[in-house]
Amino acid sequence: MLLDAGNLRAMAIGCSILGAGGGGDTSVGLLASLQAVEEFGPVRVVDLDELDDDALVMPCGGIGAPLIWIEKIDRGDEIPRIIPIVERIHGKPVAALMSAEIGGSNGLSPVVWCARSGRPLVDADGMGRAFPEVPQVTMEVAGVSPNPAVMTDERGNVIIFDGIDGHWMERMERAAAVEFGGQAYSSEYQMTVAQAKTATARGTVSLAIRIGEAVLAAPRDPVASLVETLGATVLIEGKIVDVERRITGGFVRGSAAIEGLGPQAGRILRLEIQNENLIALEDGEVRASVPDIITVCDTQTATAIHTERLRYGQRVTVIAFACDPIWRTPAGLELAGPRAFGYDLDYVPVEAIWRGGTSAPA
């Protein structure tokens, strides 16, 4: 499969939906990737099965504040410049780049870097959604080392980190990103293809495109088409009646209430938010929870609405769908289950809560 002007718009829609309300706006990333394929040609997407088991996969992404990235847009060659450094450290060529996070803007940025470096993009990523922190990736769950992390800025400064664990990697990289002007670009958790086969969320690039194409192909009812493509559960269709939100330490926290409309009148769904939509509650019962993906879509257009853009009166359909199976393992839940975000409740997969369809919980 090739990424070009014909399917990047669809991919951007898909990355937004997979962002679970977070991951940053995809509009700058879409423009950047469209410009990159126009200037450097289309990008090849490869499945891990097409690569040699001992070939090197390089995850990459941006780290910093989304607000800064919409102002100080990247140069475009940040990650391509650090590829030779990663190759020197590992003593072998980088066979392909991989998005560290498919959800939101980080899903699209690697398209720019692949176009410029002539590398293919792996049809996988490190989350299958969006999460706020560097170590909240499937590679961490699978025991891949984050070291060495290589970080750069638009000027050409490079830092190589060797952390004792993923938590320290997050702290060190965030601090350096502030010094670089609030935004930087990095690679962690480089691995062989053999490791990547079990340590990543696979097929997520093609999933993002399928999601977007399903939405674009059904202008009359894009939400229904989206739900069918994802096998998602509709948690509620209604209108936002309350948003409570505060920004602390650069993170968005709060909650939103959605009141059912039409046949669902009388129902109220409440979303708990920390950058992403984490928990959906109704009548005190959990209807879906992290690490499953909960996305608020515009009922008419199916566009994903980011948590910082939720507003009273919006007509929305809230959907939930299964996360990558890695997140449902004990190690995965320890890193990114409800308790990792401070909610004292046991995780139940969304399809188990809603067994038997989308009309009522089992």
Add this chain to the structure above:
Amino acid sequence: MPPLDLRLGIDVGGTNTDAVVLDPNDRLLARAKVPTTPDVTTGIARAIASAVEPLEVDRRRITHAMLGTTHATNAVLERRRLHRVAVLRLGAPATFAVRPLFGWPEDLRAAVSAGEAIVEGGIEFDGREIVPLAADDVSRFAASVAGRAQAVAISSVFAPVSADHELAARDLVRKELGDVHVSLSHEIGSIGLLERENATVLNAALAGVAQDVARAFRSALRACDLDPVTYFAQNDGTLMDLEYALRFPVLTIGSGPANSIRGAVHLTGMSDAIVVDVGGTSTDVGVVVRGFPRESSTGVEIGGIKTNFRMPDLVTIALGGGTIVRSGSEGVTVGPDSVGYRLSEEGLVFGGSTPTLTDAAVAAGRLELGNHAIPAGLRALLDAALARAEAALADAVDRVKTSREPRPLIAVGGGSALVPDSLPGVSDIRRPEHFDVANAIGAAIASVSGEVDRIFNLGPGGRAAAVDEAVSEARDRAVAAGASPATVEIVELEEIPLTYLINPAVRIRAKAAGPLDT
């Protein structure tokens, strides 16, 4: 400036151009409504003539004339009479991933661009330089567009934090190109480089249009033997004088809805309400907060280009008095097309053959208009169409609200009979006198404002001192623009603390407004 006596307000809408004359006590002395013409200017001249003609007092008592016009919007949509703009971005080595004007419609870019460059410079979020400004590159670029560029648009990364690089680049450009129009992004938009840059380029491209409009306005006034001071309505519901309008023509885009909202405030005396303005083709639903239009927090698209300068926060639906009603295979359809100003020929109640929402309102007894009976066979269709229109209105009204608390609503515009007597979530519906020329009245009574939006580094006085400084600067600007010092007041004050800074700083946005000094 002459003492304020009579005022002439003109507002150009999609269907009609309206004009009113008000006396010093804001009483309506004359009003006119004429069809908007394709060139806009002819319609303005006719509206002025029709409003002034029946005046029983000496027309030379008109000391002030205020115009809200769609010239700028039309120029962008039609790609006509736009200046060629040299587009300069200060942001290298960053920002190359999306070049200036990337994603613009090709014909608009061809009509506007006289060359684009990204040179080294720009600011970090904390006020430091990304890299020093490459002054030689700025001069070289300016020299390279000499003779081709009629205007220059300069946008620096994080210009809203510090305008230093934009101001330095402007001086370098002026040295090369002389007294050319220069638009600076920090004066036009907010955070979001690409949207702010787009708005800045549009502003520069509209500099010539602004001059044309100013000239046409003057000559239309002279043709009626008038010689008032002229003002332009801007999109925040206040006025700008000629000099300011020539510098910021892009701010006239969106002035129509802002005028309607100000007019609705004036006609009802209510300063917090929902305002529904039903025209011939479309309906704008907005919100007035403390007497001024609530502004949009997200970007707006103009002619296919994303921008982020401040605009009234509106929900616009294709629904007006001239909206065409049809019955099709899937039942009744309402619009989105309209007979526009031809309503008085084509509508059923006027003896025409096109069913419209005005006919539906007459059939339902909401309105008395025309002299032709509506065929009984069409009654069911019209009733169904009116129900559809009401549901769409109710939905639009709910969308502009920020909470479920019931709010009062003011219905204005020529088609406001379409607004029913009750709507969900609305406590009270007001239909003021002269509702159909509320927009022109809004232009005539609009006040003058002054605004400050910049980063203040906190000194020994802390936050309070910074706020005081911003507030008094905004007041001074409003007074300098012609507001009465005794009545000018702060209508908006917003503080946004900046994090991650070594020295604490805060972004303060303050706006002062007051009526014209008499």
